[in-house]
Amino acid sequence: MRMRQNPQFDRKNCFVPTSEIIAVEETELNKKQRNIGKWQKMAKPHAFTVYYVKKARNHRWRCSDVTFWCVDEHLCNQWIQALKELLEMQSKPKQLLVYINPYGGKRQGKSIYEQKVAPLFSLASISTDVVITEHANHAKDNLFEVNINKYDGVVCVGGDGMFSEVMHGLIGRMQKDSGIDQNNPKAPLVQCNIRIGIIPAGSTDCICYSTVGISDPVTSALHIIVGDCQPLDVSSVHHNNTFLKYSVSLLGYGFYGDILKDSEKKRWMGPMRYDYSGLKTFLSHHYYEGTISFQPAKHTVGSPQDKDSCRTGCYICKKSEQQLSQQYKECGLKHEEDEEEWKVIKGKFLAINAVNMSCACPRSPKGLSPAAHLADGSADLILVRKCSRFDFLRYLVRHTNQDDQFDFSFVDVYRVKSFQFTSKLSEDNESNVTDIGKKRFGQFCRDHPACCCNIASSTWNCDGETLDSSAIQVRVHCQFVKLFARGIEENSKDEAAYSQSSIEQLL
Ligand SMILES: Nc1ncnc2c1ncn2[C@@H]1O[C@H](COP(=O)(O)OP(=O)(O)OP(=O)(O)O)[C@@H](O)[C@H]1O
Ligand SMILES: CCCCCCCCCCCCC/C=C/[C@@H](O)[C@H](CO)NC(=O)CCCCC
Numbered sequence: 108m109r110m111r112q113n114p115q116f117d118r119k120n121c122f123v124p125t126s127e128i129i130a131v132e133e134t135e136l137n138k139k140q141r142n143i144g145k146w147q148k149m150a151k152p153h154a155f156t157v158y159y160v161k162k163a164r165n166h167r168w169r170c171s172d173v174t175f176w177c178v179d180e181h182l183c184n185q186w187i188q189a190l191k192e193l194l195e196m197q198s199k200p201k202q203l204l205v206y207i208n209p210y211g212g213k214r215q216g217k218s219i220y221e222q223k224v225a226p227l228f229s230l231a232s233i234s235t236d237v238v239i240t241e242h243a244n245h246a247k248d249n250l251f252e253v254n255i256n257k258y259d260g261v262v263c264v265g266g267d268g269m270f271s272e273v274m275h276g277l278i279g280r281m282q283k284d285s286g287i288d289q290n291n292p293k294a295p296l297v298q299c300n301i302r303i304g305i306i307p308a309g310s311t312d313c314i315c316y317s318t319v320g321i322s323d324p325v326t327s328a329l330h331i332i333v334g335d336c337q338p339l340d341v342s343s344v345h346h347n348n349t350f351l352k353y354s355v356s357l358l359g360y361g362f363y364g365d366i367l368k369d370s371e372k373k374r375w376m377g378p379m380r381y382d383y384s385g386l387k388t389f390l391s392h393h394y395y396e397g398t399i400s401f402q403p404a405k406h407t408v409g410s411p412q413d414k415d416s417c418r419t420g421c422y423i424c425k426k427s428e429q430q431l432s433q434q435y436k437e438c439g440l441k442h443e444e445d446e447e448e449w450k451v452i453k454g455k456f457l458a459i460n461a462v463n464m465s466c467a468c469p470r471s472p473k474g475l476s477p478a479a480h481l482a483d484g485s486a487d488l489i490l491v492r493k494c495s496r497f498d499f500l501r502y503l504v505r506h507t508n509q510d511d512q513f514d515f516s517f518v519d520v521y522r523v524k525s526f527q528f529t530s531k532l533s534e535d536n537e538s539n540v541t542d543i544g545k546k547r548f549g550q551f552c553r554d555h556p557a558c559c560c561n562i563a564s565s566t567w568n569c570d571g572e573t574l575d576s577s578a579i580q581v582r583v584h585c586q587f588v589k590l591f592a593r594g595i596e597e598n599s600k601d602e603a604a605y606s607q608s609s610i611e612q613l614l
């Protein structure tokens with residue numbers, strides 16, 4: 108058996124982990140091909156082509172191929188058969204349900220899918236049912252109706268909002284089928300084992316970037332094809348006994364809530380709306396008063412100020428999950444989380460951000476909390492207190508360079524497993540103190556965005572969607588959903604070359 112490599116692959120040997128093979132196909136040789144180099148000496152050559160993942164710079168993946176030639180037809184067929192059986196044994200998806208948001212990001216979802224993703228799915232013999240959404244919540248509602256057991260995964264083509272829709276559909280469906288009431292904040296939720304794939308075509312694409320390392324449709328399609336699996340923590344958000352939403356990336360009050368609220372009116376601007384509303388919100392410099400109470404995440408050995416970040420096969424995520432299941436086994440349902448220590452902080456905040464992952468995105472490649480973990484059962488709670496505009500700008504700029512964004516006297520960060528927030532306004536209302544003047548003042552400042560005073564309340568930004576209540580209770584659910592991803596690889600190029608299970612070994 109001889110090997111002819113793709114011309115772009117100039118190394119002598121080609122090592123490919125079998126888990127990263129996309130497809131194996133018999134190759135029809137045309138006359139021209141038969142006359143290339145050594146192969147022309149073969150009487151009647153037979154060949155097969157292996158399509159595999161080629162790792163490029165910055166976590167980008169591409170599809171490459173290598174063709175194997177031989178004179179013996181039987182041997183050639185044996186190889187094809189053996190490799191196909193090997194592929195069958197892996198947990199690669201065969202049937203996918205795809206939702207495309209044609210209006211996300213730069214409105215290119217449909218063409219991205221048709222031109223870059225569908226041909227790869229077809230090469231990998233994946234069958235798809237494709238739904239192009241016609242309105243918001245189309246995907247979510249549809250997930251309550253479809254025969255979900257038919258699929259090995261659900262793919263969303265769009266941004267973080269589209270992912271959120273699909274996740275809500277899947278989690279909601281699981282709870283409905285199991286008779287679990289999502290409105291009960293303490294309900295033992297049923298995990299969702301069907302994997303979700305994200306083809307990035309949105310404005311921020313933070314979930315894709317933070318779980319894959321790049322926002323690139325071909326790379327994400329290949330992670331789906333090879334059947335990667337990355338668990339993700341999910342926060343449930345309640346207002347008293349009413350379920351509001353789930354969150355996997357950012358729950359932000361103040362700065363990011365105000366950006367979102369303003370930017371929703373400017374959807375026609377596409378991804379630029381965030382720059383416009385970001386500048387406007389920065390200039391308005393509003394701060395908000397309230398009380399935040401939280402339970403520190405004692406089960407995890409990591410800290411938000413660690414130098415190392417969460418990477419593929421993360422030790423901290425594994426250890427934290429083990430620790431939590433151990434705790435659960437020991438205490439079972441009797442485990443009363445409410446009795447554990449709550450820390451209470453009152454203050455004036457420019458921003459309150461709770462992140463379940465780093466929230467890295469093209470705008471901020473290290474994210475809001477660079478050492479946050481994808482699957483450790485905790486969120487990083489970042490409190491940015493009232494400070495000068497200049498200091499807040501210094502804080503924001505550090506999201507884009509190597510300096511530590513938590514190294515400011517006005518910024519505190521905690522790793523938590525649950526938290527609650529009440530704005531001063533709702534606290535006052537609850538204690539029946541009506542301060543009409545304050546409410547009017549709030550209104551006045553909303554109308555004059557250039558003034559830097561406190562207004563009554565902001566809005567929560569929950570993965571890019573606004574929440575209706577400012578008073579919320581949040582609980583992190585460890586590894587609650589699964590993605591077709593593997594986390595960010597340490598050094599993807601080198602790892603590919605030294606895998607134990609490689610075609611080279613087979614040969
Ligand atoms: N056909 C549709 N028409 C209008 N809205 C839709 C449609 N399909 C989905 N949506 C809604 O559009 C919202 C935003 O979509 P999406 O997340 O794909 O793009 P984005 O907001 O530009 O990106 P990002 O969330 O990354 O900032 C989603 O919350 C989804 O509910
Ligand atoms: C002077 C330069 C300063 C630059 C500072 C840049 C800091 C950028 C941090 C970006 C953090 C994104 C967090 C992710 C939030 C998503 O769940 C959400 C939905 O897609 N996107 C936004 O809310 C959109 C949020 C848009 C923020 C601009």
Ligand SMILES: [Ca+2]
Nearest residue numbers: 340463480485
């Ligand atoms: Ca986490």
